Amino acid sequence: MVTSSNPQTIPCAVFGASGYTGIELVWLLQQHPHFHLVHAFTSSARTAESAATLYPQLQGRLDLVLQPWHSDLLVTLGQQVRVAFLALPHEASAEIAPQLIEQGITVFDLSGAFRLRDETLHQATYGFTRELADTHSVPYGIAEFTQLKGTEPLVAVAGCYPTAAGLGLKPITKLLRKDCTPFISAVSGVSGAGRKANLTTQFAEVSLQAYGVTTHRHQPEISQFVERDVVFVPHLGNFKRGIVATIYAQLADDASIQDVESAFLAAYDSQPLIRIAKQPPAQAHIDRTPFADVYWQVQNHHIVICVAIDNLLKGAASQAVQLANQYFGLCTETGLMQSSGVV
Ligand SMILES: NC(=O)C1=CN([C@@H]2O[C@H](COP(=O)(O)OP(=O)(O)OC[C@H]3O[C@@H](n4cnc5c(N)ncnc54)[C@H](OP(=O)(O)O)[C@@H]3O)[C@@H](O)[C@H]2O)C=CC1
Numbered sequence: 001m002v003t004s005s006n007p008q009t010i011p012c013a014v015f016g017a018s019g020y021t022g023i024e025l026v027w028l029l030q031q032h033p034h035f036h037l038v039h040a041f042t043s044s045a046r047t048a049e050s051a052a053t054l055y056p057q058l059q060g061r062l063d064l065v066l067q068p069w070h071s072d073l074l075v076t077l078g079q080q081v082r083v084a085f086l087a088l089p090h091e092a093s094a095e096i097a098p099q100l101i102e103q104g105i106t107v108f109d110l111s112g113a114f115r116l117r118d119e120t121l122h123q124a125t126y127g128f129t130r131e132l133a134d135t136h137s138v139p140y141g142i143a144e145f146t147q148l149k150g151t152e153p154l155v156a157v158a159g160c161y162p163t164a165a166g167l168g169l170k171p172i173t174k175l176l177r178k179d180c181t182p183f184i185s186a187v188s189g190v191s192g193a194g195r196k197a198n199l200t201t202q203f204a205e206v207s208l209q210a211y212g213v214t215t216h217r218h219q220p221e222i223s224q225f226v227e228r229d230v231v232f233v234p235h236l237g238n239f240k241r242g243i244v245a246t247i248y249a250q251l252a253d254d255a256s257i258q259d260v261e262s263a264f265l266a267a268y269d270s271q272p273l274i275r276i277a278k279q280p281p282a283q284a285h286i287d288r289t290p291f292a293d294v295y296w297q298v299q300n301h302h303i304v305i306c307v308a309i310d311n312l313l314k315g316a317a318s319q320a321v322q323l324a325n326q327y328f329g330l331c332t333e334t335g336l337m338q339s340s341g342v343v
């Protein structure tokens with residue numbers, strides 16, 4: 001275990017470092033007091049390139065060369081690092097994670113490859129199979145609700161929309177009507193789709209619009225976490241980063257406003273990266289921060305919950321670092337409070 005009185009460093013690597021969540025991880029880990037970034041990898045399609053060539057805003061602030069990943073580096077990597085953060089497409093994570101685990105490296109995976117426990121549901125959602133023997137034992141990482149022993153080989157970091165929806169719903173699920181199906185409407189900035197070129201996320205094409213209605217892969221993930229069916233409708237908005245989610249549900253007849261208040265306070269009072277908001281949170285409030293802002297109102301037995309997060313930080317990179325902090329016995333917010341974002 002690493003503690004602040006025992007300032008040991010933990011060598012780590014980032015995969016997918018040229019992508020949006022990967023470069024955010026690199027930036028967080030470079031400034032972290034306990035993690036030491038030994039390698040940052042791109043795909044094998046690239047040649048070695050400085051991080052500042054791909055992200056000029058880092059020029060003069062980060063002197064780091066991103067290396068193309070080749071599987072012949074595996075054994076050496078196993079001797080060099082203790083932890084790997086994977087910011088890769090789902091199928092690439094599914095392939096690389098077991099190889100890293102085999103080398104004794106603990107993996108924090110930001111993709112959807114290991115989030116759904118049920119193999120049939122995973123296949124129906126993602127369209128590929130996983131080579132991992134026991135997907136049921138992989139911890140699902142929403143940091144405020146995940147207990148890690150520090151011995152798990154793999155942690156499946158939650159998705160961006162599921163983090164927003166889960167943080168809003170999880171504290172009050174026991175207070176809902178048994179037959180209530182919560183409705184989640186959420187708007188994401190375009191960085192949610194990653195850096196690769198894509199017509200639908202090109203600046204001139206984006207106009208606030210719902211997508212994936214009834215088919216989005218985050219519906220089963222949210223449902224698995226809150227342990228009930230949900231309706232989820234994501235929207236793409238014409239802004240760069242952030243998710244603003246609005247959740248509607250019906251409270252049980254015997255649930256009071258005080259019960260709701262107590263449930264949220266019990267869940268979040270001692271959580272430094274959750275802010276109970278006094279007004280509906282805006283994208284600007286969480287932009288480039290590791291916080292989730294949570295707000296609710298009850299009218300009769302209707303509850304509306306609003307949650308805002310930065311998709312690249314609390315929805316991905318800073319949540320992965322939070323989980324890694326917890327894994328190594330550090331305070332959850334270590335190295336995160338001053339995070340500023342790259343993209
Ligand atoms: N964007 C977001 O808001 C969130 C994303 N996620 C998840 O995080 C992961 C990364 O997303 P994001 O950063 O947006 O994606 P990007 O498209 O921005 O980046 C993908 C990265 O993966 C690398 N890569 C692609 N294929 C391979 C491969 N076969 N082997 C090694 N490296 C490879 C790319 O390298 P190269 O540049 O060389 O092609 C690039 O560095 C995804 O699984 C995504 O679902 C999770 C939460 C939020």
Ligand SMILES: CC(=O)N[C@@H](CCC(=O)OP(=O)(O)O)C(=O)O
Nearest residue numbers: 111112159160188189190192193
């Ligand atoms: C705007 C946009 O396209 N968002 C992505 C979700 C972000 C993401 O990469 O999903 P994970 O959090 O599951 O990894 C999508 O709808 O697929």
